Amino acid sequence: MDKQYKVQVKDLHKSYGDNEVLKGISLDVKPSEVVCMIGPSGSGKSTFLRCLNRLEVPNSGHIYIDGYDIADPKTDINLVRQNIGMVFQHFNLFPNMSVIDNITLAPVELKKMSKEEAQEAALHYLDIVGLKEKANVNPRTLSGGQKQRVAIARALAMKPDVMLFDEPTSALDPEMVGDVLGVMQNLAKEGMTMIVVTHEMGFAKRVADRVVFFHDGKIREDGTPEQIFEHPQHPDTQNFLNKVLNV
């Protein structure tokens, strides 16, 4: 793999039975780059993202992150995942433990930190996402936006060098979206490598270094936000943007 890239994907294929959802995807992401993936539902962007930490197992192709080939079954995926943060559409906080325990669970269990260090770190990350005072409550009592910010803090606590976001604001009430996007924007500013599947075109325009347009299991267009949003080349891209921007 090429050292200058943080994430390098080569000719990725994924099928469910006869249904091929990824038809040969290649993508390179540089360190500190923020890549937003847009496209219609069912275009394969979420599946692609989930392949990056092997929540989905690709049929063929290669994914290199930190020098490990994620697609190779011999790779110790548990080790690699520690360096890849993932944020889900439905937050997936653990309801059987408090907010702070959600955050300290992985660092302590995986012996990255002592219990005390982990708690200190957790409070630090909760502060970053603006929820320090919620440390000891049960996640069930939080609003959607608060849950998602805790989920981000939980991912950050493992000190990942890549963060994957799978439609992080799609399940939120509109007034909550801003808080979550704000946190993500700050992360981007601090140099985190981020791959974001999103329907928030405004966020993509403002924050992304690159925008990738998915259509029918393939990358149709890949460029700067300006290129994609102002001068889309492919008719599929134009069609999609017409639909989502002119509502």
Place this chain on the structure above:
Amino acid sequence: MKKSWWQRTIISCAVMLMATFAGLFVNKQVAHAEQTYTIGVVDTFAPFEIQNKQGTYTGKNPGIEPEMIRMIAKHEHFKYQYKIMSFNAILQAMQSGQIDAGMGGMSVTDERKATIDFSTSYYKDGIVMAVGKNSKITKMSQLKGKTVDVKSGAAGALYAESIKDKYGFKIKYFTTSNAMWNDVKSGNGAATFDDGPVLQYGIRNGMPLKIVTKQINATPIAIGFKKGQNKELQAKINDGIKWMQKTGRMQKLIDKYTKGSGTKTESSKNRTIFGLIRNNRKALLTGLWETIKLTIIGSLCALAFGLVLGVMGIAEGKFWKGLSSTIIYIFRGIPMMVLAFFIYIGLPNVIGQKIPLFTAGVLTLMLDEGAYVGAIVRGGFEAVDVGQWEAARSLGLPYSKALVKVIAPQGLKIMVPSLVNQLIITLKDTSILSAIGVMELTQTGTVIIARNMEGFKMWLIIAVMYMIIITLLTWLSNYVQKRMEA
């Protein structure tokens, strides 16, 4: 591939289980070496066998055979212990070697001689036909098209089978005399063929039946042994019978039970519900305690077995999943009574070792209820949102840590109501173990009723006892569930 911790856990659990059972067998062997004979004896079959209130054969009037064995053992210097079971179970247990000898007013027949060695006969016993007190039937020729009740495997059954076509009646089988007599009493069965002395004893103790024939086919009664085994015990008992006959002890013993009235059971003034409870208090409490013990130990074993099955059922590998499903499929598919018979009576034939009754009972509960618990556990784990797995795994937690820290606590909470329900079912299912003779509450009831003939009142008492325990259990579980919610 490296085995993960839970695979190792499952393997070590299996090894521990096997070691436990091996241990039980080894203990049994040691006991065997001391020359304590295990004698299978039927539930009360008066006057041959009369259990006391505790369901044992100690005391002054244990019946002809236990009193005879007591005298012979003293004279011949051997020790013995009784295993109380149904007559049919004795025949099978004798063949499987679970018991060294069996007795229960056993008739010597040619058919039985093929698989059983008999002692010298000490008594002759004939079949009689009995009908309800007010029945108009007096002759076998009046039985055409009617139902005749017999005890399966007993001489009366063999006789009824031999004349069934001649007289054109149907046969219904029972396991205890008492249930059979009550069936005739209520008019369901037109008549019964049973041992003369036994029926006489029952009628003397208040069973409203009447004997309408003379003794038919008087057959010798003897103690049975597994064919070709236990020659030593057979010789001792034969010697003892000879001694008793020579010294007149045998005749005195038989007269005591067939002529005198000193061996009647409870007097009529104790036959109210409260009188019955007072009289049988100790036996009922012992039976209840056995039921509770079986429920607790059986449920704990079933829970352990079920957890293993459940964890295997959601494992990543196809092998473990398939194994779990297969085990659940097998034990859910076998009726518990069949499983109990298989373990207690069938298995010893194959492994060549006796299985203690209580162990067989617990093992049955563990396998049968454990299969259901396994399905509950698997279902509970599967009911946890798949997003929880993904979140835990994406943080880098290995499968086992994700299961223990994230999935299991949530899954167990989902399972609690089903598990409590299964606990109550287990409590009720322990009654099935009465079939192999475990002296739990139901079997205690059977034994008491065989002695005092108070079927309705005793079963009412037993039913209420079960309901009280189950009500308490339900309250407890509601309390626990409320505490968990909070």
